[in-house]
Amino acid sequence: MKVVVAIFSTPAWTLDSxxxxxxxxxxxxxxxxxxxxxxxxxxxxAGAEVAFSSMIRERSFANATSLRWIHxxxxxxxxxxx
Numbered sequence: 001m002k003v004v005v006a007i008f009s010t011p012a013w014t015l016d017s018x019x020x021x022x023x024x025x026x027x028x029x030x031x032x033x034x035x036x037x038x039x040x041x042x043x044x045x046a047g048a049e050v051a052f053s054s055m056i057r058e059r060s061f062a063n064a065t066s067l068r069w070i071h072x073x074x075x076x077x078x079x080x081x082x
Contacts, residue, residue: 002031002066004044006053013054013073058082 003023007014017034024032033048035041038055045051046063054074061067061082072080 001029001050002033002048003050003052004033004035004041004048006035006041006051006055008036008038008041008055010054015052015073054079056080 005015005020007017007020020032020034024030033044035044035053038057038060041051041053041055042060042063045056045060045067047066048064049066050069050071051064051067052071052073054072054077056064056070056072057079070080
């Protein structure tokens with residue numbers, strides 16, 4: 001399983017790299033990919049089954065052919081309703 005984690009938006013809405021590393025250590029069979037920019041997210045989301053991001057945009061979603069779950073850390077998801 002591939003999980004992409006966006007860590008480039010508002011700090012309150014992202015996971016610190018330390019937590020991503022801790023998740024990777026706890027779940028060694030899961031590939032965690034950190035996306036540090038919108039462009040990186042656009043690329044990394046390809047093949048991902050899970051995305052942890054409040055920044056999924058239509059152009060990213062077009063590459064998300066395997067995506068099964070979007071977990072938004074933001075209270076509102078209006079930007080994701082395209």
